[in-house]
Amino acid sequence: DKGTYPHYMLKEIDDQPAVMRKLVQTYFNDAGEIDLDSDLLADLKAADRLYIIAAGTSYHAGLVGERLFERLAKIPTEAHVASEFAYNTPILSAKPFFIFLSQSGETADSREVLTNIGEAGYHSLTITNVQNSTLSREATYTMLLEAGPEIAVASTKAYTAQIAVEAIVAKALGEANGTDAASQFELANQLGLVANGIQALVDQKEVFEKIAQDNFVDQHDAFYIGRGIDYAVSLEASLKLKEITYIHSEGVAAGELKHGPIALIEAGTPVIGLITQSKTASLTRSNLAETAARGSHIMTIVSKSLANVHDDIILEDVDETLAPLLTIIPAQLISYYTSLLKGLDVDKPRNLAKSVTVQ
Ligand code: F6R
Numbered sequence: 001d002k003g004t005y006p007h008y009m010l011k012e013i014d015d016q017p018a019v020m021r022k023l024v025q026t027y028f029n030d031a032g033e034i035d036l037d038s039d040l041l042a043d044l045k046a047a048d049r050l051y052i053i054a055a056g057t058s059y060h061a062g063l064v065g066e067r068l069f070e071r072l073a074k075i076p077t078e079a080h081v082a083s084e085f086a087y088n089t090p091i092l093s094a095k096p097f098f099i100f101l102s103q104s105g106e107t108a109d110s111r112e113v114l115t116n117i118g119e120a121g122y123h124s125l126t127i128t129n130v131q132n133s134t135l136s137r138e139a140t141y142t143m144l145l146e147a148g149p150e151i152a153v154a155s156t157k158a159y160t161a162q163i164a165v166e167a168i169v170a171k172a173l174g175e176a177n178g179t180d181a182a183s184q185f186e187l188a189n190q191l192g193l194v195a196n197g198i199q200a201l202v203d204q205k206e207v208f209e210k211i212a213q214d215n216f217v218d219q220h221d222a223f224y225i226g227r228g229i230d231y232a233v234s235l236e237a238s239l240k241l242k243e244i245t246y247i248h249s250e251g252v253a254a255g256e257l258k259h260g261p262i263a264l265i266e267a268g269t270p271v272i273g274l275i276t277q278s279k280t281a282s283l284t285r286s287n288l289a290e291t292a293a294r295g296s297h298i299m300t301i302v303s304k305s306l307a308n309v310h311d312d313i314i315l316e317d318v319d320e321t322l323a324p325l326l327t328i329i330p331a332q333l334i335s336y337y338t339s340l341l342k343g344l345d346v347d348k349p350r351n352l353a354k355s356v357t358v359q
Helices: 008-014 016-027 038-046 056-073 082-087 108-119 134-138 157-176 187-202 205-216 229-245 254-259 281-292 324-341
Strands: 049-054 077-081 096-102 124-128 141-144 221-226 248-253 270-275 297-303 313-315
Touching: 008 016, 008 324, 016 157, 016 187, 038 096, 038 141, 038 157, 049 056, 049 082, 049 108, 056 077, 056 096, 056 157, 056 229, 077 082, 082 108, 096 108, 096 157, 108 124, 108 134, 124 134, 124 157, 157 187, 157 324, 187 313, 187 324, 205 297, 205 324, 221 229, 221 254, 221 281, 229 248, 229 270, 229 324, 248 254, 254 281, 270 281, 281 297, 297 324, 313 324
Parallel strands: 049 077, 049 096, 096 124, 124 141, 221 248, 221 270, 270 297, 297 313
Antiparallel strands: none
């Protein structure tokens, strides 16, 4: 039920702080420790490499997961598009473990991979929003996203919930492996900060409505750029925009702009820089300036500790690895308002289905 909301998408964007808190309640015990199935943890510990398999937005959550698992658990991790992995399977490591990310739990492309790896005898975890969904039943283990029903075709709260659950699994595995990065990472506390940071963003909707009106509604192209984990979010931000506004948009690794995409920059083309990683912040700023010199309209989404007076959207500070949970929110809201202002069907964009059950 969307209650008093005009669209499911807006409600689901607003649900995100509560989902973050629910995940802390669900997966942490009273002592503040993560409650993970012990067989699952043993399987994860035995693995020499994690393969995250997903499609669309869930794949983008998997790209963030690569960084979370490598940083917190120190285990090599690869995210793959399910439809590619199914028919062009890479050479696997000696002891692979598979993680399927799927809001619906019904995506046929992911199911094809799960069938194949199950036949090969490998174990798997499905992280899904739908209990008893096909991918849940067919995997060895399931963890739920606890996001509540997601009705809008454009995925929002499932993406942030997937990232949070990946962080929970990564911390649990890292602690089991004895990594300092995991034991020193105060995840429950951080997810509380994330919930507050999301709330601060969804409380300023008029800011995003104005950006949509002034800088997006009349455009035919848009670019989100970033490096590392910010690049992973750029891909999702760009997908959100194209799905519901039909504006052509690309997420570009900031350093790649000059190797091609910069040719598309025209007067007024929006280029949004995502800047949450201290190591690469100044490089991304230089890449933004290169597009501004060609007439783009640049905007920045920046963590408070890296921000200056010229930045447009400031995010509350959270641990850098969890920044995607905040960075995506302005992009979700800008897409929502652009779609609304263009008079489009926000919740049911053309040509798309909520659950894709064909390959
Ligand atoms: C994007 C979107 C799709 C889905 C994709 C995977 O907003 O909704 O890209 O993310 O079809 O769906 P699930 O997660 O159900 O496997």
